[in-house]
Amino acid sequence: MISKNYSNRLFGRTRGRANKKITLKDYQNIIEKYQFKELKKNNGYILDIGTGYGESSIYLAKKNKNKTIISCEKYIDGNLNLIKNINEQCIDNIKLHSGNVYDVLEKSNKKKFFEFAFILFPDPWPKKKHFKRRLITTNFLRILHHNLSINGQVFIATDSISYTRQILKNIYETKNLYKWINQNQIHLKLLDYFNLKTKFYNKATKLGVEPIFLILKKI
Numbered sequence: 001m002i003s004k005n006y007s008n009r010l011f012g013r014t015r016g017r018a019n020k021k022i023t024l025k026d027y028q029n030i031i032e033k034y035q036f037k038e039l040k041k042n043n044g045y046i047l048d049i050g051t052g053y054g055e056s057s058i059y060l061a062k063k064n065k066n067k068t069i070i071s072c073e074k075y076i077d078g079n080l081n082l083i084k085n086i087n088e089q090c091i092d093n094i095k096l097h098s099g100n101v102y103d104v105l106e107k108s109n110k111k112k113f114f115e116f117a118f119i120l121f122p123d124p125w126p127k128k129k130h131f132k133r134r135l136i137t138t139n140f141l142r143i144l145h146h147n148l149s150i151n152g153q154v155f156i157a158t159d160s161i162s163y164t165r166q167i168l169k170n171i172y173e174t175k176n177l178y179k180w181i182n183q184n185q186i187h188l189k190l191l192d193y194f195n196l197k198t199k200f201y202n203k204a205t206k207l208g209v210e211p212i213f214l215i216l217k218k219i
């Protein structure tokens, strides 16, 4: 059991202006069909954390048709957009957890279900007093490690310099658990690995910021 403390609470918005009209009950009815319920042995799983509008989950589902993508996001507008795209593109290998990734990790219960974990543009929480809200911490990487399969990988993208600094410290502190694969400066570009532009990728590059992409491999 993962103990509930400050760092695994979920902060940030749940709904945007566009969907003020949808009631929580209607939302629950819509997502019911796609809802993540359980993890099964001998299934390949990819954990997609903080999926926003769901671009990464759609991309991963198409690239990995024999695996199930578990998309974790509490943002209602984002999840409704993801469901719209699942239907339009007839995708059948995405399950949605409308909430905190820690709930999924608790269900996984160190059983090493996940081949990959994607964390693309986690909320940067730029103010120092909010750093403790950040998702990625040394403890989080440890918990993730327990739930990754042999040779499992973690992919992280961020455009925040202070978050990058902190993540590098977290990687150092978990150096007995993960090998950081792409340490050379010329190998830090998301698009060199995945042809995937999410909303927050586009936001960063429009401002002229080149995001950092980090790849960790479970030892």
Ligand SMILES: C[S@@+](CC[C@H](N)C(=O)[O-])C[C@H]1O[C@@H](n2cnc3c(N)ncnc32)[C@H](O)[C@@H]1O
Binding pocket: 009, 010, 011, 012, 013, 049, 050, 051, 052, 053, 056, 072, 073, 074, 075, 078, 099, 100, 101, 102, 119, 120, 121, 122, 123, 124, 135, 198, 199, 200, 201
């Ligand atoms: C900055 S957005 C990035 C969205 C998307 N990955 C992108 O690149 O456009 C970060 C998202 O992570 C979600 N998030 C933050 N903490 C989370 C957690 N513990 N579990 C699941 N989602 C989380 C937030 O709700 C938010 O929508």
